Amino acid sequence: MPDRPLILFPSPERADREHKTPVFTKTVRPSFGRQFTRLQPSFNLLKNAFEQKALKLQQSPTGINPEFALVFEIIGTVDNFYTAVKNTDGLEWIFDSEVEPFNPDDDFYQVDKDSGERVDDSLNGKLYCVMSNQQAMAQLLSLWQRRQNGESDVFKRGFAGLRDIFTHINDIRKWDARDRIAETHALDYWRESLEFDGDSPVPFEIELFFRSDETKRRNAVEAIRHEIQSLGGRIIQECVIGEIFYHGMLVELPRVSIEGLVNRYEEIELSQVDDIMFFRPVCQSMFVSATDSEICTSAEEAPLPTGDAVVAVFDGMPMQNHRLLRGRVIVDDPDDYASAYESKYRVHGTSMVSLAIYGDIKRNEAPISSPVYVRPILRPKQNGFDKITECVPDDSMFIDVLHRAVKRMMEGDGQESATAPNTKVINLSIGDPVRQLATTMSPTARLLDFLAYKYNILFIISAGNHPEIVNFVDKPFDELKALNISQRSSIFGETIKANQRNLKILAPAESLNGLTIGALYDDFTNANETARFIWAVDRGLPSPVSAIGKGYRSVITPDLFYYGGREFIRGKFDGKIDWVESLREPGCLSAAPYGTGDADGCAFSFGTSDAAAQITHEAAKCHDVLNQVFLAQTGSKIPVEATAILLKAMLTHGASWEPIAEKLALAMGASLKQLSKWLGNGVPNISRVIECTKERITLIGLGALKKDEGNIFRLPLPVDFSSRLMKRKLTVTLSYLSPIAPNKQTYRGAQLWFNIDDSGKGLVPARQNTEWQAVRKGSLQHEIFIGENPIVWNDDDLIIKVNCKEEANKIKTAIPYCLFVSFEVAEGFDVNLYADVSAKIHQRVQISNN
Structure with missing residues (x-):
């Protein structure tokens, strides 16, 4: 147990949540009459589409009611539209998403709220997707026609959203063939498959509009089955996960049918099936099983782990008998991947498990x-x-x-x-290169968020790698070699900024509840x-291969950056550059097969997989520290329901931009205050969170909040700040x-979210290490505040208030949370901050227990 362990806060005080001041903006929209005239052609197209489909379905023995997914492209938002859809027979809510901003025109534009003059700024828009049958569409048109004719009380209680959305519509149409491939790169995948996969059938995924009615789901599957079979293909698997609306x-289709889709996509009946939401490539995450390793020469073996597994690794099959892994892993292989997984190909799983156990050797x-639970989810495959x-x-x-x-x-x-x-904790060092961040949350990210909340699990996810960044650098090797390391960093920084649309995080790294990890070039x-091999960027900067943020809805993502290893770049015959593909130094050292896999080896690697696995290693260490803290101060181990959020906060709490902020800002041409896109919450320093010092104390708070509730934590600071300049820092996670x-x-x-209240005295008035608009968008708020001016404090309490509000859901149960608070001078x-504050806290705990 450390001499100065972390301290638990007393139970918080109950309070009401704080309410934000609404922001007033004024958008001019067309009148109801103007909208009716403007949208009439779109309504006619939809009416004809329903009639044609009804005629087609008359030939079907099932007699299915014709349905379409209708797309409402709107200016702004209409929050009550969701309620109206739920209350309308024949309408079913599918999803909504953000779209590219609209250019203003004579129908939609903004005006200055003070002067009333027109402002030609772009307008934010959304896309609402609703499943509708013919009767529901006719009802919508009838209601809008009656409203246009001057009837009153057309939209009864609960249906105001139908009225309000009408004045926001920019366009209304049905979901079509182009929507099904707009963000998925399916056509590119099909083309590549034709080029590289020979005569093999091509697998791909179809994502359907999720229907809550099982009969409608069965009908949709049969419609798709018919088209797949007509193209000579087959359905390999179906998956329904109702909790995430998936x-x-x-x-699988034969090559000739894929050629048809590539060359005549919109003419193929499959592309017109109305139940299909997206065509998607299969997950293409793959790792080369190179065997350029060395004989393992590690030091003597440490004692074996005991107890249950705290962390799990979902990856490839590891060499469980490797001397560094033997007795330290629990392999669960219900699908019998091991039988076709030769030891010499067990590279990635062995490496990730080793990094989770030891960190970088x-x-x-x-x-x-504790042992590591391993579930193999990768398999070896001949590729060329x-x-x-x-x-x-x-x-x-x-x-x-x-x-x-x-x-x-x-x-x-x-x-x-x-x-x-x-x-x-589950380590998932796997990203899908064909599913970069898009306007809709990927199904895998939705699944991880649902599972994290259901089971109180922390998923630690790699952000994804983009080694292709070297292809975008327009300087030849010899020119790069002649530059100093700062100049090279700027070259890569400019290249990343210019190509950032193609370098986004890979699914499922946009997960809201997980902890996404980017890689440092360190x-x-x-x-x-050497003369042939040179560094790409300065040591300690984010790795050029690391996928960049931000995340879904501009959430700070990746959350953290950690050691991802370095790799040299080299010149190619054409003068351009490439990465040196080697498992030799430099990089992160971990266990590996050696030779034919019959000997224990070690190898070096680099990328976000390594960074995520090492954060998983740190999570297991933090778990031991937290158990000691709770046992010492409560007599019990970590509360089971709070373990995941405690680890999530603890891993983040020591993070900052400070070590590399100036170098990174220079390389990226960014402000020191706007680095979250390139560095997330920063680089974690776990040693700062494991124990306190004489000048620094860290406290842990736990609670649970329902809608519109708040909790107040009081941090006593019996320190005289009035007589001298004393640098002080507050970190809250x-x-x-x-x-x-x-x-x-x-x-x-x-x-x-939390707010800080120091009664206006300016104890820590300056924010650093964050963009304050972004920190509240995810499920992790990490902020650092500093100050040093003399102030009159009078032994006051610093107040941290945690607030809760509903957002997309009705909150039926309290939401558990944890809070890490560090104050340091x-x-x-001549200040023993730890002793003074812990004594005050101890007094309050005693009082509250009486």
């Missing part, structure tokens, strides 16, 4: 004290004549594999009991440049897991 199918840290990759199997759906794996771990599978129900090796609304663009079910003052 319905998908894995299908070069760092010489002790292994974690002489290349083996570890990849997500293309005969099963990645989302289904993840769902079954977590459910088996936490609940059990069939008659079998749960395999690792006490696990609190490790613990001492390699040097709030963490929670939010329920989600999978079919709403708002998505986050509840918002929690600069060294060199």
Whole structure:
């Protein structure tokens, strides 16, 4: 136990939540009459589409009522439209999403709220997607016609959203063939498959509009089955996860049919099936199983772990008998991946498990004290004549594999009991390169958010790699080599900014409840440049391959950046540059197969996978520290329901931009106050959170809040700040897991946030390390405040207030949260902050227990 352990806050005081001041903006919209005239052509098109489909369905023996997914492109938002849709027979809400801003015109534009003059700024818009049958569409048109004719009370209680949306509509249309591939790159995937996969059938996924009615889901599947079979294909798998509004199918088509889709996409009947929301490539995450490793020469083995697994790794099959892993892993392989997984190809899983256990071996840290639960979800695959990759199997759906794996771990599978129900962290160092961040949340991210909230699990997710960044650099190798490292950093920074649309985080890294990790270009090796191999950017900066943020709805993502290793760049024959593909130094050192896999080796690697696995290692260490704190101060271990959020906050609490802020701002051409896009919440310093010092104290608060409630935590500071300049810093980290609304663009079910109240005395008046507009958008709020001017304090309390409000959902239960608060003063003052504050806290705990 440290000499100065972390301290638990007394129970918080109950209060009402604080309310934000609404922002007033005025958008001029057309009159009801003008809208009716303007939209009449669109209504006629929809009316004809319904009639034509009704005629077509008359030939069908099922007699299905014709339905379309209708797309409302609107200016602004209409919050009560969702309620109106729920109350209208024949309408079913599908989803809503943000769209590119609209240019103003004579119908829609903004005016200055003070002068009333027109402002030609772009207008924010949204897309609402609603499933409608012919009768519901006719009812909508009738209501709007009656309103246009001057009738009053047309829209009864609960239906005002139908009226209000009408004046916001920019266009109304049906979901069509182009929508089904707009953000998924399906055509590019099909073209590449034709080029590289020979005569093999091509698998891909179809995501359907989720229908709550099982009969409608069955009808949709049969309609798609008919078209797939007519093209000579087959359905491999179907997956329905109602909790996240997901319905998908894995299908396969022969080469000739794929050629038809590529060359005549909109003419193929499959592209016109109205039940299809998206065509998607299969998950293409893959890792080359190179064997350029060295014989393992690690130090003597440490004691074996005990107890239940705290962390899990979902990855490739590890070498469980490797001397560094033996006795430290629990492999659960219900799908028998091991039988076709030769030891020499067990590269990525072995590396990730090793990094979770030891961190970077070069760092010489002790292994974690608990075993690691491993669920293999990758398999080896022949990729070309002489290349083996570890990849997500293309005969099963990645989302289904993840769902079954977590459910088996936490609940059990069939008659079998749960395999690792006490696990609190899952490492997922796998990203899908064909699913970059888009306007809708990916199904895998929705699944992780749902599972995190349901089971109180922290998913630690790699942000994804973009090694192709070197292809965008327009300087040849010799020119780069002649530049100093700061100049090279700026070249890569400019390249990243210019190509950022193609370098976004990879699904499921946009997860709201998870902790997404980017990679630093740093490790613990001492390699040097050579005439042939040079560094890309300055040591410690974000790695050029690391996917960039922000996340969904501009949430700060990645959350943290950690050691991802370095790799050299080299010149190619054409003078351009490429990464040096080697498992030798530099990079992050971990266990690996050696030779044919019959010997224990070690190898170096780099990227966001390594960074995420090392954060998982730190999570296990933090878990041990928290257990000690709770046992010492409460007599019990960490509360089970709070473990995941405690770890999430603790891993983040020591993070800051400080080590690299100036270098990064220079490289990216950014302001020091606007680095969250490139650095998230910063680089974590776990040692700062494991124990306190004489000048720094860290306290932990726990609570749970319902709608419109608040909690107040009081931090006593019996320090005289009035007589001298004394540098002081306050760091506050709030963490929670939010329920989600999978079919709403708002998505986050509840918002929690904190405010600081120092009674206006300016104790820590300056924010640093963050963009204040962004910190409240996710499920993690991390802020640092500083000050040093003399102030009259009078032994006052600093107040931290946590607030809760509904966002996308009705909150039925209290939302658990945790709070880490650190206060510190600069060294060199005659202040024992830890002793003074902990004594005050101890007094209050005693009083509250009486």
